[in-house]
């Protein structure tokens with residue numbers, strides 16, 4: 001979780017010191033700027049960019065609700081939390097009525113309560129502003145509209161596919177380990193398209209998750225599954241929480257409660273979750289167990305990406321990275337580029353990024369930089385992926401890895417290299433840095449790493465883009481194999497899995513590449529059209545009820 005910037009407006013010296021002390025000791029410490037008067041506060045607000053404002057109501061130059069209103073009006077989108085004495089609760093309640101996010105009573109603040117109130121205020125405000133207006137949902141819509149326009153998609157279908165078919169928002173509590181604190185969090189499950197069969201898509205645990213982001217990811221799952229010709233519509237789910245601050249027990253309680261909240265929506269013939277950012281096979285095992293406990297018998301096929309011992313598939317955990325590398329090899333062949341000795345930069349060293357780096361190294365490529373949320377590691381002579389894996393197993397993060405120099409995520413994206421694989425977050429390659437990206441192949445492991453404006457710049461600069469709905473489709477493809485094996489109670493070998501995966505991915509890659517050459521359009525739009533047209537055919541074949 002990134003550290004947040006707080007403006008503390010408080011004239012009492014003791015309160016100021018206590019609050020600053022508490023905020024500096026939070027699990028993720030806050031950056032605090034303090035001011036003592038309203039005039040200073042208004043000046044600081046107009047200068048600075050704060051994530052949250054914590055304001056006393058009684059200041060030397062302003063009193064009561066007036067203080068709040070002046071701060072609130074100049075704060076714009078920044079949430080304001082009010083500090084009050086225990087004799088002034090009516091006033092604080094009035095401030096909340098007028099738009100304050102919360103109030104805290106000075107004598108009763110402890111570190112946990114304070115950090116939580118601020119964190120919740122920031123998250124709530126971000127979510128309220130972004131539920132639908134999230135940049136990721138805008139991107140998914142823009143990409144879809146561009147492809148729909150080129151292909152002349154029927155107006156009615158365009159409207160229908162622009163929004164998810166079903167969405168569910170839940171809020172739910174879970175206990176922290178001390179059994180004193182209860183956190184209330186938001187969760188989502190979105191099903192974009194129910195036409196093709198059950199819906200399919202991962203569950204993301206991340207502090208930025210909101211309805212728009214989950215809807216964008218669900219829409220991309222629709223096009224991805226259709227492009228790969230899998231019998232699924234797209235779905236996605238998530239919980240707005242930073243999982244790295246939770247213990248294993250907390251993560252389990254959160255997962256079990258979330259599963260129960262969305263139980264009506266999921267099922268082996270309805271909607272089948274899988275891992276995404278912040279979740280893994282352990283989380284899938286808990287989801288499967290919770291669902292099975294409620295139904296009354298074991299239902300392994302309710303999730304994919306579960307441990308092999310519970311009916312998971314051989315090769316699923318590394319499938320997304322492996323698939324990405326199969327496709328990089330195909331792109332390299334198309335560009336007549338030798339992978340042996342080529343240089344590779346990978347952003348994100350989680351499931352997708354670390355496996356992609358590992359398989360590229362196996363093919364003789366030189367991995368010169370990798371990164372995670374703590375920053376990047378660069379070594380022009382090549383990093384050892386097995387040593388990086390051993391280091392992150394021990395330390396959880398890459399920070400402090402000795403055999404390379406530290407580099408920021410931003411700098412890393414701009415390193416000269418043959419292959420750049422963004423495999424972490426969305427919105428990384430934008431109008432701001434696209435003209436400084438120096439790779440030959442941009443291989444998207446992450447969902448939505450490149451904006452539409454950046455796409456155009458990369459296209460003009462002849463960077464070969466392996467778009468996300470092709471690049472990271474290995475995950476859902478082996479998830480499909482896992483589901484098929486589960487429904488048939490029959491297991492396949494790793495060789496069978498990998499060979500089928502290769503066939504499906506390469507077939508989709510060639511169709512997208514052919515279309516891109518034939519229609520003189522970029523690879524992303526070509527791949528999207530392949531998916532969209534299949535959905536169009538299915539929708540028209542089914543007709544409209546009633």
Ligand code: NAD
Pocket residue numbers: 275276277278279320347348349350351352353371372373374409423424425426445446447472473475476
């Ligand atoms: P993960 O949680 O296993 O790993 C994410 C990695 O990204 C971690 O190393 C984390 O430290 C790093 N990271 C997080 N924020 C970052 C930031 N701001 N800058 C740089 N690095 C950052 O997640 P994952 O499953 O590997 O997923 C990564 C991406 O791949 C996501 O976009 C996800 O939607 C996509 N994806 C995953 C799968 C899958 O099977 N897991 C399938 C398809 C697509």
